[in-house]
Amino acid sequence: MKPLVVLTAKYPKIVREILSGLCELVEHPSEQGRSEEEMITILSEADAAITLLSDPLTRNVLSANRDLRMIANYAVGYNNVDVDAARELGVTVTNTPGVLTEATADLTMGLILAVMRRIAEGDREVRTTGQCLWEPLHLLGTSLTGKRLGIIGMGRIGSAVAQRARAFGMKVTGTHRGEPIYELLATSDVVSIHAPLTSETRHLMNPETLWAMKRGAFLINTARGALVDEVALCAALDEGQIGGAGLDVYEDEPDVNSRLLAMPNVVLAPHIGSATEETRSAMARIAATDVAMFLRGQRPSHVIV
Ligand code: 8YV
Numbered sequence: 001m002k003p004l005v006v007l008t009a010k011y012p013k014i015v016r017e018i019l020s021g022l023c024e025l026v027e028h029p030s031e032q033g034r035s036e037e038e039m040i041t042i043l044s045e046a047d048a049a050i051t052l053l054s055d056p057l058t059r060n061v062l063s064a065n066r067d068l069r070m071i072a073n074y075a076v077g078y079n080n081v082d083v084d085a086a087r088e089l090g091v092t093v094t095n096t097p098g099v100l101t102e103a104t105a106d107l108t109m110g111l112i113l114a115v116m117r118r119i120a121e122g123d124r125e126v127r128t129t130g131q132c133l134w135e136p137l138h139l140l141g142t143s144l145t146g147k148r149l150g151i152i153g154m155g156r157i158g159s160a161v162a163q164r165a166r167a168f169g170m171k172v173t174g175t176h177r178g179e180p181i182y183e184l185l186a187t188s189d190v191v192s193i194h195a196p197l198t199s200e201t202r203h204l205m206n207p208e209t210l211w212a213m214k215r216g217a218f219l220i221n222t223a224r225g226a227l228v229d230e231v232a233l234c235a236a237l238d239e240g241q242i243g244g245a246g247l248d249v250y251e252d253e254p255d256v257n258s259r260l261l262a263m264p265n266v267v268l269a270p271h272i273g274s275a276t277e278e279t280r281s282a283m284a285r286i287a288a289t290d291v292a293m294f295l296r297g298q299r300p301s302h303v304i305v
Contacts, residue, residue, distance in 0.1 A: 003047035003295055008034075008055050011074065011288075012281045015050065018288035022295050023048075032254040040064040048294060050074055050287050054253065057093075059085035070294045072287040075274075076100055077224060078304055079197040086305045093305040094290040098156065099282035100274035105160035107273045108192055108222045111246025112149070112165070114267040115218050116190070117141040121264050142189075142218075142243075145169030150188030152181055152204070153223070158194035185212040190220060197224035205229060210236040216243035222273045225250040234259040237266065248273050 005023045007015065009030035019025060028042055032054045039061045043049055048070035051057060057071055059082050070092045073081060078095050086093045114120050118141045125139070126132060149165045151158045154174035162172045173184050177195070181204075185191060191213060195201050205219065205228040213219070219242055221228055230251045236242040244265035250256050253271065260266050274280060290300035 004045050005291060005295075006043055006046040006049040008039075008042060008049060008051045009074070011050060012284040014281055014284045015288040018285065018292055022292055036060050043068055048072070048291050050291065051080075053077060053080050055080060057081040057086070062086055062089050062091055070094075070291065070300075072291050072300075073304075074283055074287050077196060079224060081304075083305050091305065092294060092300065092303060094287065094300045094302045095304055096283040096286045097302060099286060100279050101156045101160050103276045103279040104157045104222055104273035105164055107248060107269065108157075108161045108194075108220060108246075109164045109168075111220050111222065111248065111267055111269065112144070112190055112192070112218070115220070115244045115246040115265070116144055116147075118265075120267045124264075147171070147189040148173060148187060150174070150181075150184040150191045151194060152184065152191065153177065153194035153196075155194060157222075158192075161192055161194065181209070182212055185209060186214065188217060189214060190218045192220040193223050193227050195223055195227060197226055202226050203229040203232075205233065207232045207235070211241055213242065215241055218242070218244045218246070220246040222248040225253060230257045230260070234263075237263055 003023045005019060005025050007025060007027040010027060016025065034055055036056055036058055039056055043065055046065065046068050050072045051074065053075040057080055062082065062085050068091060072094045074096060076095055076097045081093055083093065118139050122139055146169060148171045151162055151172060151174040154176050158174060162174060165172055173188060175181050175184055210232055233245065234257060237245060246267045248269040249271055256268065260268060274283065286302060290302055293300045
């Protein structure tokens with residue numbers, strides 16, 4: 001009997017091309033915010049699975065089916081996986097690093113531009129009025145040239161953002177994992193977060209750190225929503241402490257804080273950092289190739305656990 005590989009979403013077709021003949025594939029429609037019970041049901045017969053960031057792979061889920069031997073998480077981040085439980089239960093876990101660096105850095109730059117140059121506000125205005133109203137003092141934004149970008153997390157994505165920002169004439173300060181961030185916060189005109197979500201980094205941006213930023217500076221988050229205390233961010237935006245924000249990720253995805261929806265100086269993207277044809281296909285190739293290697297008894301190339 002062939003092993004059963006569960007796909008928790010509709011992934012790019014390269015997944016089927018790589019895995020056909022090697023296993024039986026069962027595909028579930030994409031769904032955000034599955035419960036543990038739903039995950040247990042979906043994975044009940046699986047030997048391996050390709051999973052989404054929004055799929056909870058908790059100890060309960062991983063231990064419910066003892067035949068489950070491998071999870072290929074279709075993301076570079078893996079805060080949805082209880083890695084300690086996976087290690088103890090002998091479940092191999094892989095991710096898709098590297099291939100989404102440029103796409104995520106591009107989107108970060110896009111959000112920096114959109115917030116500083118008020119592009120989304122302008123788009124809404126043109127659609128609402130049906131006109132291109134031009135006035136010397138209308139929709140004035142902030143120039144990028146000469147401004148300082150503070151990058152929290154100078155890993156692969158943070159470094160790619162730094163490269164782009166320098167090309168726009170920005171000065172760049174960056175911190176690495178575990179380094180203090182207060183000087184960066186106090187001196188940056190724009191702060192962009194590129195850190196993984198862990199118990200240490202949850203609410204990295206909180207009332208204290210948001211108020212340690214330069215007054216009127218901008219905050220960009222294309223990493224994980226829970227790195228930012230959204231209630232504190234709304235308060236900081238309301239009070240003008242933060243001049244604007246560009247967000248691709250939210251604390252309670254798929255839900256978005258309704259206060260953010262009402263703020264004109266906040267640009268909201270629907271978690272599309274890696275959403276290019278090229279990148280999503282490359283992620284699918286990595287995930288499926290790692291599953292294929294595992295099924296053939298080889299060590300997958302991108303093992304976390
Ligand atoms: C994905 C991401 O869109 O890779 C990550 O960590 O956040 C994004 O690339 C998402 O994870 C898809 O599961």
